[in-house]
Amino acid sequence: NPPQDFEIVDPGYLGYLYLQWQPPLSLDNFKECTVEYELKYRNIGSETWTTIITKNLHYKDGFDLNKGIEAKIHTLLPWQCTNGSEVQSSWAEATYWISPQGIPETKVQDMDCVYYNWQYLLCSWKPGIGVLLDTNYNLFYWYEGLDHALQCVDYIKVDGQNIGCRFPYLESSDYKDFYICVNGSSDTKPIRSSYFTFQLQNIVKPLPPVCLTCTQESLYEIKLKWSIPLGPIPARCFVYEIEIREDDTTLVTTTVENETYTLKITNETRQLCFVVRSKVNIYCSDDGIWSEWSDKQCWEVEELLKKTLLLFLLPFGFILILVIFVTGLLLCKRDSYPKMIPEFFCDR
Numbered sequence: 001n002p003p004q005d006f007e008i009v010d011p012g013y014l015g016y017l018y019l020q021w022q023p024p025l026s027l028d029n030f031k032e033c034t035v036e037y038e039l040k041y042r043n044i045g046s047e048t049w050t051t052i053i054t055k056n057l058h059y060k061d062g063f064d065l066n067k068g069i070e071a072k073i074h075t076l077l078p079w080q081c082t083n084g085s086e087v088q089s090s091w092a093e094a095t096y097w098i099s100p101q102g103i104p105e106t107k108v109q110d111m112d113c114v115y116y117n118w119q120y121l122l123c124s125w126k127p128g129i130g131v132l133l134d135t136n137y138n139l140f141y142w143y144e145g146l147d148h149a150l151q152c153v154d155y156i157k158v159d160g161q162n163i164g165c166r167f168p169y170l171e172s173s174d175y176k177d178f179y180i181c182v183n184g185s186s187d188t189k190p191i192r193s194s195y196f197t198f199q200l201q202n203i204v205k206p207l208p209p210v211c212l213t214c215t216q217e218s219l220y221e222i223k224l225k226w227s228i229p230l231g232p233i234p235a236r237c238f239v240y241e242i243e244i245r246e247d248d249t250t251l252v253t254t255t256v257e258n259e260t261y262t263l264k265i266t267n268e269t270r271q272l273c274f275v276v277r278s279k280v281n282i283y284c285s286d287d288g289i290w291s292e293w294s295d296k297q298c299w300e301v302e303e304l305l306k307k308t309l310l311l312f313l314l315p316f317g318f319i320l321i322l323v324i325f326v327t328g329l330l331l332c333k334r335d336s337y338p339k340m341i342p343e344f345f346c347d348r
Contacts, residue, residue: 001026002074002089008096013142014149014179015065015195020058024075033081041071062177065195068097102190105129108137108182111196115204117231124164135186139165143178174201205289206233209276212297225259226276237284244274273298
C-alpha cells in the first residue's frame with residue numbers, strides 16, 4: 001500500500017515547505033524489512049521532477065510559491081523481503097498552492113536585491129501596474145536559522161509609499177536559501193503577492209579596487225597593480241576585469257590576482273590609461289555583480305620613457321664626468337714637472 005496521510009505543510013517560511021506522511025497500513029508481514037519511500041516533487045509547470053529515496057517520514061525543501069506545488073510518493077520494499085524482486089506500491093499524491101489575490105499586474109515590478117560588499121542587503125521595487133496611490137507594499141523574509149519570518153523595519157519610501165527595504169545585519173545567512181515575500185494592501189482592490197528566493201553570496205556587489213599604480217618593467221612591458229577592495233570579502237574570492245586604453249585601442253582582460261602585465265602596442269604610444277572593477281569569483285559564489293569601475297589611472301608613456309632613460313643615463317653621465325675630472329687632474333700634474341726643472345737649474 002502507499003504511505004498514509006501524505007500532505008504538503010506550509011510552516012510560514014515563505015516557500016520552505018514540509019512534505020510528510022505516515023507508514024502504509026499493511027506492513028505487519030514485513031516487520032523485519034527496511035521500508036523505503038520514493039518521493040517526487042516539483043513546481044507545477046516544471047518539466048522535471050526532483051526525486052528522493054528516503055527511510056524517513058518527512059522531507060523539507062524550498063519551492064516557488066508564485067506557482068503551485070505537486071508531489072507524489074510510493075512505498076518500496078527491497079528484494080530481500082519479496083523473494084528476489086523489488087515491490088512498489090501505487091502513488092499517493094498531494095498538491096499545494098496559495099490562492100492568489102488580485103491580478104498579476106498589481107504585484108511589485110522590477111524587484112532587485114543587492115548584497116553590498118557582502119555586508120548590507122538592500123532590495124528595491126517599483127509599484128504594480130495601474131495601482132492607486134493608496135497601495136502600499138510590505139516585505140517579509142526568512143532563512144534557515146530564524147524562528148519565524150520577519151518583516152522589514154527600515155523601508156525606503158517615496159511619497160509615503162514603500163519602494164524598498166534596508167535589511168539589518170543578517171547573521172549566518174550565507175550559502176543558504178533566502179526567502180522573500182512582498183505583499184500589498186489597498187482600499188480599492190486586492191494586491192497580488194510576490195515570492196523570491198536567492199542566496200546572498202550570489203548577489204554580492206563589492207567595492208571597486210583602489211590605489212592603482214603602474215611600473216614600467218621594460219621598454220614595452222608595464223605592470224599594473226591595485227589594492228584589494230576593503231571589507232569582509234577574502235582576497236581569494238575576487239576576480240578583476242581590467243580595461244586598458246592605449247591611444248585609440250581598448251583591451252579588456254581578467255585576472256584573479258590584484259596585478260597584471262600589459263605590453264605596449266608600439267614604442268610610439270603617447271598615452272595609456274586603465275580602470276579596474278571587481279566581482280566575487282566562481283570559487284566563492286555561483287554568480288555575482290560587478291562593482292563600479294575604479295578611478296582612471298593614466299600616464300604619458302613618452303614622459304615615462306624619458307624618466308627611464310634618465311635613470312640609465314645619469315649614472316653613466318656621472319661616471320663620465322668623474323673620469324674626465326680625474327684625467328684632467330692627472331694631466332695637470334704631469335705638465336707641472338717639466339716647468340719646475342728648468343727653474344731649478346736657472347736659480348743655480
